[in-house]
Amino acid sequence: MFLTETEMDVLIIGAGVVGGALARELSRYQLQVMLVEKEVDVAFGTSKANSGIVHSGIHDHPGTLKAKLCVKGNRLYPQLAEELDVLYKQNGTLVVARNEDEWKLLSELVNQGLQNGLTGVQVLGRDELRRLEPNLNPELIGGLLVPSGGIVVPFDLVYGLVENAITNGVQLAVGTEVQQIQWESSQFIVHTSRGMVKARYIVNAAGLGAAKVAGMIGDESFTIYARKGEEYLLDRKLEGYIKHTIFPLPTPESKGILVIPTVEGNIMLGPTAHRVGSFDELSTSAAGWDEIFRFTKGLVPGLQASDVITSFSGLRAAGNTGDFIIGPSEKNFHFIHVGGIDSPGLTAAPAIAQYVAELLEDAGLQLEHKRSFNPLRPLIRVRDLSLEDRNRLVVKRPAYANIVCRCEMVSEGEIRDAILRGATTLDGVKLRTRSGMGRCQGGFCSPTVMRILMEELKLKPEEVTKNGPGSSLLFGNLRNRPSQS
Amino acid sequence: MEEQVIDIAVIGGGPAGLAAAIAAAEAGVKRIIIFDRQTELGGILNQCIHNGFGLRYFKEELTGPEYAARFIAQLAEYPQIEVKLETMVVELTSDRQIITTSRRDGWKIYQANAVILAMGCRERPRGAINIPGTRPAGVYTAGTMQRLMNIEGFRPGNRAVILGSGDIGLIMARRLTLEGIEVAAVLELLPYSCGLNRNVVQCLEDFNIPLYLSHTVVEVCGEGRVTGVKAAPVGPDRCPIMERSFMIDCDTLVLSVGLIPENELSREAGVQMESSTGGPRIDSGCRTSVPGIFACGNVAHVHDLVDDVSEESRIAGKAAAAYVLGAQQGSEPNRVKVEPGRNIRSVTPQEIVAGEPTVLYIRAAFPERDVIVAAGRHRSKHRIVTPGETVRIMLHPEDVDFSAGVLPVAIEGGVESNA
Numbered sequence: 001m002f003l004t005e006t007e008m009d010v011l012i013i014g015a016g017v018v019g020g021a022l023a024r025e026l027s028r029y030q031l032q033v034m035l036v037e038k039e040v041d042v043a044f045g046t047s048k049a050n051s052g053i054v055h056s057g058i059h060d061h062p063g064t065l066k067a068k069l070c071v072k073g074n075r076l077y078p079q080l081a082e083e084l085d086v087l088y089k090q091n092g093t094l095v096v097a098r099n100e101d102e103w104k105l106l107s108e109l110v111n112q113g114l115q116n117g118l119t120g121v122q123v124l125g126r127d128e129l130r131r132l133e134p135n136l137n138p139e140l141i142g143g144l145l146v147p148s149g150g151i152v153v154p155f156d157l158v159y160g161l162v163e164n165a166i167t168n169g170v171q172l173a174v175g176t177e178v179q180q181i182q183w184e185s186s187q188f189i190v191h192t193s194r195g196m197v198k199a200r201y202i203v204n205a206a207g208l209g210a211a212k213v214a215g216m217i218g219d220e221s222f223t224i225y226a227r228k229g230e231e232y233l234l235d236r237k238l239e240g241y242i243k244h245t246i247f248p249l250p251t252p253e254s255k256g257i258l259v260i261p262t263v264e265g266n267i268m269l270g271p272t273a274h275r276v277g278s279f280d281e282l283s284t285s286a287a288g289w290d291e292i293f294r295f296t297k298g299l300v301p302g303l304q305a306s307d308v309i310t311s312f313s314g315l316r317a318a319g320n321t322g323d324f325i326i327g328p329s330e331k332n333f334h335f336i337h338v339g340g341i342d343s344p345g346l347t348a349a350p351a352i353a354q355y356v357a358e359l360l361e362d363a364g365l366q367l368e369h370k371r372s373f374n375p376l377r378p379l380i381r382v383r384d385l386s387l388e389d390r391n392r393l394v395v396k397r398p399a400y401a402n403i404v405c406r407c408e409m410v411s412e413g414e415i416r417d418a419i420l421r422g423a424t425t426l427d428g429v430k431l432r433t434r435s436g437m438g439r440c441q442g443g444f445c446s447p448t449v450m451r452i453l454m455e456e457l458k459l460k461p462e463e464v465t466k467n468g469p470g471s472s473l474l475f476g477n478l479r480n481r482p483s484q485s
Numbered sequence: 486m487e488e489q490v491i492d493i494a495v496i497g498g499g500p501a502g503l504a505a506a507i508a509a510a511e512a513g514v515k516r517i518i519i520f521d522r523q524t525e526l527g528g529i530l531n532q533c534i535h536n537g538f539g540l541r542y543f544k545e546e547l548t549g550p551e552y553a554a555r556f557i558a559q560l561a562e563y564p565q566i567e568v569k570l571e572t573m574v575v576e577l578t579s580d581r582q583i584i585t586t587s588r589r590d591g592w593k594i595y596q597a598n599a600v601i602l603a604m605g606c607r608e609r610p611r612g613a614i615n616i617p618g619t620r621p622a623g624v625y626t627a628g629t630m631q632r633l634m635n636i637e638g639f640r641p642g643n644r645a646v647i648l649g650s651g652d653i654g655l656i657m658a659r660r661l662t663l664e665g666i667e668v669a670a671v672l673e674l675l676p677y678s679c680g681l682n683r684n685v686v687q688c689l690e691d692f693n694i695p696l697y698l699s700h701t702v703v704e705v706c707g708e709g710r711v712t713g714v715k716a717a718p719v720g721p722d723r724c725p726i727m728e729r730s731f732m733i734d735c736d737t738l739v740l741s742v743g744l745i746p747e748n749e750l751s752r753e754a755g756v757q758m759e760s761s762t763g764g765p766r767i768d769s770g771c772r773t774s775v776p777g778i779f780a781c782g783n784v785a786h787v788h789d790l791v792d793d794v795s796e797e798s799r800i801a802g803k804a805a806a807a808y809v810l811g812a813q814q815g816s817e818p819n820r821v822k823v824e825p826g827r828n829i830r831s832v833t834p835q836e837i838v839a840g841e842p843t844v845l846y847i848r849a850a851f852p853e854r855d856v857i858v859a860a861g862r863h864r865s866k867h868r869i870v871t872p873g874e875t876v877r878i879m880l881h882p883e884d885v886d887f888s889a890g891v892l893p894v895a896i897e898g899g900v901e902s903n904a
Contacts, residue, residue, distance in 0.1 A: 233612070237752075280708065283619045310612030312620060387486055387584070387592045394591040402588045403573045406522070412588075426622075441610035443626050447633055461639050466622035470709025473622045474633070475640045478664055 001195035003173055008034045009365065011190060011199035013178050013213055015039075016047040017154065017349045018338050019205035020161035025353035026360075027168035030368045034197060035162065035170055038177035038209070040468035041428045043158035046207050047346070048431060049282075049314020051231065051260055051271055053245055054150035055344040056093050059255055062115040065324040069348035069355060071116050074148055076350040084160030084377040086152060087263040093149025094124075094133065094244040096140045096299065102249045106144050109249075113146065120147045135241055137301050149245055153263050154346055155431040163421060164377040168370070172422075173197075175468070178206075181216040183332060201365055203336045203356060207317040208279045210325075210339035219331045222339055226279050226315040227254075229271025230288035234307040235439050239265035246299055255343060257295045259303075264408075264434065269296045269303070276315070284311045309439050316342040324348070326355065333363050380417060383409040404452075405445040407438020415449060419456045426450065427467040450474070486594050492809045494583050494597035495519040496574050496750065499528020500791050501782025501798040502603035503556035508802025509601075510563040514809055517566045518595070520585055522573045526560075527553030528605055529628070530791065532635045535656055537683075542792040552791060579755040579775050599805040602751055602765065602773070602780040603798065606744040606787055608653075611705075614742050616648075618705030621712075627653040627741040634660065642737030646714050647671045648702050650678040650685070651873070652789070654741025659688035661739075668692075669733050672700040672716055674723060677852050679873040681789060702738065703730055711736050744787045754778060761831035762786035768820065768836035769843040771801035772808075779805045786833040786846060789875050796844065819887040826895030828853060830872055832860075837880070839887050845894065847876040853899030860894045861885045870896055 010026055012019045015037035023035045039045060054077050060067035081088035097103040106123065113121045122145045129136060129143050166172055173194065180191040181202070190197045206213040211224040239261075246259040254273035262268055272288050289311070297303050319325045319340020329335040336359050338352060345352075361367050382390060382400050393413075394401040400413035410433045418432035426442075429435060429449050436442030436449065450464050450473060461474040492514045495502045498521030506519050525531060530538070533549030540546055543555065560566055572587035583595040608626040625633070625641060631653065633639045645661055647654045650673040658668045671689060676699050678685045689696050697716065703725045704715035717730035746764040748756075757774035759766040764785040765773040771781045781801035782794040819839040823832045830850040837843050845860055849870040858865050858876055863884040870876055876896075885892055 232615075283617065283704075285617045286703070289615060289617070305615070306613070308612055308615055309610070311615065387594075390586075391486075391591045394588075398588040398591075401586045401591050402571065403522070403575070403586060406573065409575065439610075440607050441612055443608055443610055443629050446629065447637055451637070466709075468709075471622040472710060473641070475643055478634060478638050478640045 003176070003192065003195040003197040004034070004171065006032055007187065008032045008197060008199035010034075010201045010203060010360065011036065011188065011197060012203045012205055014045075014205035014207050014209070015042040015158070015162060015172065015174070016045050016205065016207050017043070017050075017158050017161070017346055018341055018352055019203075020158045020165065021349040021353035022203055022205060022338070022356055023165035023170045024161045024168070025357050027165045027170045028369060028373045030370050031365075033165075033170045034199070035165065035172050036176045036178060036192060036197070037172070037174045038193070040175045040424060042162045042172070042174065042422065043155040043431060044427075044467060046314055046317055047158050048155045049229070049231065049312050050154035050346050051229070051258065051268065052152050052154045052262060053258070053260060053346070054088065054152050055347040056113070056118060056146040056149040057116045057344070058093070058095070058109055058113040058118055058121065058144070058146050059250055060116065060344065062112060065326060066344060066348065067116045069324065069351040070344040071118065072351035073344070073348040074150070077150060077152065077347075080350055081152065083375040084157070084164055085379045086157045086160045088150060088152040089263050090148065090150040091261060092244045093146040093247060094129070094143050095146070095247045095249065096129065096136065096143040097249065098140055098298070100141070103141055105249050106142070109144060118146065118148065121145070133242060133244060133246070135300055135302055136246070137299055140299070145244070151245060151261065151263050152346070157346075159421065159432055160377045164375070167377070168373055178213060178216070183217065188334070201334045201336070201360055201363065203338060203360075205338045207341070208315060210317065210337065214329065214337060214339070217329060217331050217335055219329045219335070221330060222325050222337070223320045224317050224339060225320070226276050226281070227318045227342065228274050228276045228281060228313055228315055230284045230292065230311065230313040231268055231270035232289065232292060232308050232311045234267040234269065234303070235309050236265045238267050238307060241302070242267055242300060248295075248299065257292055259296050259300050269293070271314070279315065282313050282315065284313050288313070310441055318342040324352070326352065326359070328359060328363055336360065336363070380414060382411045382414060404448050405433070405435035405438065407440050408434040410435040410445070412452065415452050416456060419453065424453075424457060425465050425467050425471075426453070426473060429453070488582070488594040488596050490596045491518055492516040492597070493599045493601060493805050494581070494595060495601045495603055496577070497521060497528065497603035497605055497782075497784070498523070498526040498568065498570070499603065499605050499782065500530055500553065500556070500794045501605065501784070502528070502601065503553070503560070504795040504798035505601045505603055505781055505802035505805070506566050507556065507559055507563065508799040509806040510565050512803055512806030512810070514806045515565050519566060519568045520572045520574050521568070521570055524571055526557050526568060526570070532628075532631045534635050535660070538791050540792065541790070542795050574750060577750040577754045581777055598809045599777045599779065601801055601805050602778065602784050603782050604747045604750065604784045606746045606783040608740070609743040609745055611740055616702055616705055619707060621705065621707040621710050623707070623711035623737045624705060625737065625739055627657045627739050630657055630739050631660070634664065640664070640666070642666055644669055644735045645737040645739050646702070646716070646733050646735045647739040647741060649673065649741035649743070650680050650696060651741045651743065652680040652684050654739065655680045655684040655688040657739055657741065658694050659692060662692050662694065668694050669735050670716070671696045672702060673698050674701045674719060675699070677871055677873070681874055701725055703727065705738060706732075711738055714738055744783070746784045746787065748784060751780065751784070756780070759831075759835055761825070762833055766835045767833065769800070769834050769838050769841040770804035771797065771834070772804060777808055786831065788846070793846070793877065821885060821887055821890060821892045824891040824893045826893050828870070828896040828899070829894055832894045837885060837892060843880040845878040845880055847878060847894060847896070848872055849876070849896055851901065853896060853901055856899035857897045859897055861892045870899070
């Protein structure tokens with residue numbers, strides 16, 4: 001069985017933010033590109049549980065790939081967000097000092113920032129800090145403002161990238177796990193759970209699975225381990241309570257536990273950073289919450305546990321080198337690794353994509369621009385339109401005036417659009433539209449979204465899932481159920 | 486955009502909105518619109534297919550849809566009430582401008598002379614109580630479960646654990662059992678049930694469903710679908726005793742951990758809120774702090790019985806009608822503020838206006854036996870009070886001393902109880 005008879009120029013393994021950004025980058029050129037993903041949907045791995053910070057680059061050691069690609073990626077964001085209509089905001093990063101020792105460390109960070117080419121970094125005293133963020137702990141003695149720091153909705157970005165890549169000719173295959181890779185007569189024969197595909201080049205953007213995929217060509221040059229981060233999301237009624245992303249001084253393991261305003265007006269607290277043995281260990285814990293809440297309350301004393309509306313955890317795919325692992329495999333230079341993409345991977349992704357395109361070119365792939373490349377991803381978000389625009393839209397499609405998710409104001413039209421855009425599950429609709437992400441957490445809208453999924457995808461009740469096989473939401477109908485034993 | 490002027494906008498077509506609109510129409514208001522998001526009037530009553538409604542208001546036992554139907558049928562007598570279904574109110578300002586949206590009309594602006602808030606309440610989700618563990622399919626609030634079964638006709642699980650013994654949780658325990666969905670356990674954090682005593686008896690005891698008091702869920706397990714929950718007893722500080730935790734196999738976790746009045750629009754309109762109820766502060770005429778905006782039913786405070794909602798909402802309808810028709814007395818009437826005292830979690834209304842007959846809804850902070858409920862000069866004996874069951878007191882004019890400025894309310898002289 002063949003996924004496609006066409007021989008691909010490039011096969012990208014993994015449809016997270018890195019695979020998505022690369023797919024979109026390569027769609028500028030006259031190439032046959034396929035993006036494969038083992039989960040049932042795009043962005044369902046590490047990317048969906050990301051903190052959503054567009055880092056400035058002040059945290060990364062000069063000379064590393066992380067520093068170089070983070071700073072470059074940060075600069076690519078405004079245009080990218082504009083083209084893809086992605087929820088992004090340059091809200092500025094604040095690194096705060098709690099005592100004199102930390103205050104001294106701030107100047108090291110400033111130097112690091114300068115070496116990484118950052119501009120506009122400002123050192124703030126206690127009063128300036130208070131003026132900028134009145135709800136910070138008054139005992140904080142000062143901080144650093146990095147204006148280029150930003151926030152983005154991570155899954156929104158991945159959907160934007162992949163949808164735009166598809167518009168420009170990239171083929172996407174979800175629910176497709178790569179199982180075996182052979183190199184025969186100058187091309188890869190890739191066996192997947194859904195058939196075979198041939199490609200001249202492979203980019204391994206498999207996240208947590210990157211070392212496993214590398215192993216399929218006998219390359220054991222790096223290892224990946226999972227570092228778990230728990231995050232807690234607070235009610236949107238706190239919009240504006242904190243405006244900048246608040247960082248403590250970093251630790252060797254991570255950038256610390258943060259207070260993150262989201263683009264949509266929530267506040268997110270987290271993440272923790274603990275190494276875990278399993279690549280499926282996605283639970284949250286009472287200990288994680290205690291650690292996060294105690295720490296962030298020290299930064300913003302007014303935070304309240306009762307404002308938490310949901311929590312989740314994600315696994316960072318950390319590499320054994322401490323830096324990003326990007327480059328051709330020693331086993332086969334047509335096989336490019338993009339592994340160990342932990343923080344600042346989301347920020348760096350657009351720059352990683354450009355860098356990998358150069359590496360592919362170095363390896364002999366011809367990059368010829370496509371005239372028909374369309375950089376725009378059109379998207380209707382009813383809540384962002386004026387009343388007049390909404391009414392113009394409704395004339396064409398009344399479903400845009402039927403609000404299904406009352407907390408986040410998502411219309412039936414947008415939910416149906418999300419399914420056309422590729423959602424096949426309740427979570428897929430949620431991540432694309434925000435329906436179910438608000439304070440009632442899907443209490444009201446999820447039955448309606450289930451109905452729409454059944455209708456659009458011709459599913460039986462038991463075929464409607466939360467996020468793929470094994471996550472059925474329903475066991476058929478109450479009546480005419482199969483006879484019981 | 487053009488705006489349409491109306492006398493009274495009723496936001497929500499459940500029991501509160503229906504009773505309020507009818508009372509306002511009876512009082513002579515000409516142009517009333519009820520806005521509701523659903524395809525039918527009746528609100529949450531439509532999914533409450535069990536009986537037990539209307540014992541006081543209609544002196545007979547009805548199901549939820551039957552109770553709603555009584556009011557819906559009355560609408561036919563009042564052509565001045567227009568109903569806009571599948572219409573959501575997305576914005577409300579303090580000067581009573583309303584923006585609505587619906588498939589049929591698109592986005593529209595109304596200017597109302599009075600607004601009655603009757604949006605009801607919603608359930609607290611899992612995140613609000615921060616249960617650790619994984620995030621599999623099969624975690625539902627009791628109300629969502631009820632909708633999936635009673636309206637949509639789906640079978641959402643095969644073996645369930647219910648967390649929380651509020652009324653919806655209890656009702657759903659029986660409902661699941663009747664549909665052949667096994668209820669492995671009902672867990673309650675507190676040492677007593679939060680539901681009506683009659684529901685504990687009729688929904689759990691009659692079906693031999695085990696109720697674990699002073700227990701909670703400490704972990705949700707399962708990757709795709711729930712495979713079980715870890716439960717643990719809690720100490721007097723309500724913290725789980727992890728050494729005594731145990732697994733319960735199930736594919737569904739039903740949450741019945743509290744209701745929150747749905748006041749997004751009220752806050753937007755600048756209505757002053759009451760933290761003890763989660764609803765707007767209201768007086769004995771259901772007036773909020775914003776002139777011309779009234780609130781009734783579960784949006785104001787969570788009621789035990791729909792009968793009480795209907796009664797309270799008629800008061801709101803009449804008061805809104807008086808406001809619109811300009812039937813205010815010449816001088817400002819006397820008012821007293823309710824002053825909650827011993828063993829009081831909440832009292833509604835929060836202010837009493839002279840000359841208005843008043844029912845006080847009093848919720849105790851903790852369970853007690855053999856108490857005296859005192860409100861102004863009113864005294865009544867009660868065998869038992871619990872936070873799960875409100876005490877309803879009819880205040881007479883002679884009970885209130887308007888010159889005092891405040892009306893003290895307290896539950897006194899009891900014996901602490903666990904039942």
